[in-house]
Amino acid sequence: MFFSSITHRNYKYLCSVLALGIILLLPVHLLWFAQTPVWYPLRCFLNGLPVTLFFFIPALLWKPLAKPWLTGMTALLLVPAVLAGMHLFYYQATISQQSLFAIFESNLSESAEFLLSQFSLSALLYLLILLLLPLMLLRKALKASREGDFRAARLAAVLLIVAAGLLFASGKLARLAKDNIACQVVKSCQAYRQSVKDLEEYLEKAATLRAPGVVCETQEPVTLVVLIGESSSRHHWGLYGYFRNTTPRLSNMKDELFIFDDSISPFGRTTLSVAAALTCTQVPDVGDIPLVTVFRQAGFETVWISNQSTVDDTNMIVRLISGADRKIYLNKGGDQAYARSYDEKILKTLDEILSRNSSTGKRVIFVHTMGSHVNYASRYPDEFDMFTDDDDIIEKPWFTRKAKKYINTYDNSILYTDHIIASVIEKLKTVPGGAMLFFSDHGEEVFDTRSHHGHHDSVASRYYVDIPFLFWLSDSYRATLAADTLSLWEKARTTPFVNDAAPYIILDLCRISFQSPYMKKSPLSPDFSPVPRIIHGVDYDLRYPGKAGLKEPVPSR
Numbered sequence: 018m019f020f021s022s023i024t025h026r027n028y029k030y031l032c033s034v035l036a037l038g039i040i041l042l043l044p045v046h047l048l049w050f051a052q053t054p055v056w057y058p059l060r061c062f063l064n065g066l067p068v069t070l071f072f073f074i075p076a077l078l079w080k081p082l083a084k085p086w087l088t089g090m091t092a093l094l095l096v097p098a099v100l101a102g103m104h105l106f107y108y109q110a111t112i113s114q115q116s117l118f119a120i121f122e123s124n125l126s127e128s129a130e131f132l133l134s135q136f137s138l139s140a141l142l143y144l145l146i147l148l149l150l151p152l153m154l155l156r157k158a159l160k161a162s163r164e165g166d167f168r169a170a171r172l173a174a175v176l177l178i179v180a181a182g183l184l185f186a187s188g189k190l191a192r193l194a195k196d197n198i199a200c201q202v203v204k205s206c207q208a209y210r211q212s213v214k215d216l217e218e219y220l221e222k223a224a225t226l227r228a229p230g231v232v233c234e235t236q237e238p239v240t241l242v243v244l245i246g247e248s249s250s251r252h253h254w255g256l257y258g259y260f261r262n263t264t265p266r267l268s269n270m271k272d273e274l275f276i277f278d279d280s281i282s283p284f285g286r287t288t289l290s291v292a293a294a295l296t297c298t299q300v301p302d303v304g305d306i307p308l309v310t311v312f313r314q315a316g317f318e319t320v321w322i323s324n325q326s327t328v329d330d331t332n333m334i335v336r337l338i339s340g341a342d343r344k345i346y347l348n349k350g351g352d353q354a355y356a357r358s359y360d361e362k363i364l365k366t367l368d369e370i371l372s373r374n375s376s377t378g379k380r381v382i383f384v385h386t387m388g389s390h391v392n393y394a395s396r397y398p399d400e401f402d403m404f405t406d407d408d409d410i411i412e413k414p415w416f417t418r419k420a421k422k423y424i425n426t427y428d429n430s431i432l433y434t435d436h437i438i439a440s441v442i443e444k445l446k447t448v449p450g451g452a453m454l455f456f457s458d459h460g461e462e463v464f465d466t467r468s469h470h471g472h473h474d475s476v477a478s479r480y481y482v483d484i485p486f487l488f489w490l491s492d493s494y495r496a497t498l499a500a501d502t503l504s505l506w507e508k509a510r511t512t513p514f515v516n517d518a519a520p521y522i523i524l525d526l527c528r529i530s531f532q533s534p535y536m537k538k539s540p541l542s543p544d545f546s547p548v549p550r551i552i553h554g555v556d557y558d559l560r561y562p563g564k565a566g567l568k569e570p571v572p573s574r
Contacts, residue, residue, distance in 0.1 A: 030166070036158075037091065040154055044147055049105055052105065073086070095148065100120070107140070227310075229300070229302065229303065238378040243523060246386055246458065246484075247458055248459065249388055250463065251280075251457075251486075254431060263404075267435050270439070282458060285472050288333050294519035297311060298517075308520045309340045311520075321343070322363060322383065324360055324362055324363055324384075345366055402429055405425060415467065420468070423464065427461070438455050446491055448493075456486040459482060459484065460484050475553055479560075514550070517538070521538045
């Protein structure tokens, strides 16, 4: 290597440390530049480089500190480098605060499952580049620290300290730190801790909150099951025109369903999307109120069932449903560790709940499913392994054998979701006032428009946010509705909306209202007021008019 030819003892150590500082984050920015060949990725690298070098100042000042400081700082900086680099590799997008939040809220088994599902030789090669290049330079720097002279290193350290002071005094240091990946991760960690603290304080207050003017307009029995899907793209549903019949049972009962054509999730990740569905926001003179609080005020029994392993106290979803009358967690980590926790567990639990009457005759049951969570092949029993060939899959330039396998396993997971939804409907047919609502937390890109599978909190692909949304009403429930209400709900099926309207749709289905300007967010409301669908600061309908974004490839913007 170039630096091995430098023998002058005054500069060998200094050059080794500078090379280490440069190479730590350079592969990340080079991949970013390769994916988005504009000046910006390189500019961010140059902006963030001085901050990276500042981290090494103590190792340049004092020889006894060189070995422990270089080793510790390299290890610390490798963490954000690997996170940012692999995120770019898989998602062709820079790591965001939202992405880091998702990492913080994942448990070890879930993370391991994701990594196994994403494994490839090219990913392993890039990971080795991220790790081995800095480690090789660290080894050279440590050797040079033992043999070299520190005079040049100390002079460089003084110059770096002066530069840091001048940048701080001019206010530019914070701007440069924004482009430094390590600083971004630290800032996101701080933001996450603050969000958890804020949520704790909010929930203490939430226990005393009351929504104004809560009214339930029906005295008849109501049992609504709200099924929350996971990573389900409506573009892989036969019910929505997918080339495979991945939803045979629902397709057979299509005439009984209210199928909404154009619903999109407000976020591309689980926690925020589900939280949006469980929160009534900006209630006048009150603030945000958990949806279960409104239901309890209306005299409903509230039940939460989860087949996801979100049982820790720091998870935002768990906290938002903390006021439910009953909370049931079916996946406490054991099955998740083996990547098997089938949603059929829900059916037995639902039988037990439905077998006893609610004291008020009114009940809402929220069910958080595993759905199509990666690894897709782990989401369904063997009898649902129906799509195994790839003869019917239309070739795309980026397809590999592995890509086609993922498409098959994903479609099988949708087939299993179809079975779960239809089974829940069957159970509710004899329940007085039975009804079922299904929507997914977000969508999923499964090699549809790029060489990638997964989801991301952005609109870089519409597959990240295009979700299925439907509900079913029993005969006994329909009998309680006025003809004009049924007609309104039928017409609403073609209405485009963002699914932060979910709390108000759920309330409308249970004929509950309260004093909030956001009740009109529900397309089921006679007062529904359409607004531009802005998510992530982007007007979705301008970005993807009509069928735009459903063809490949979709260029990055």
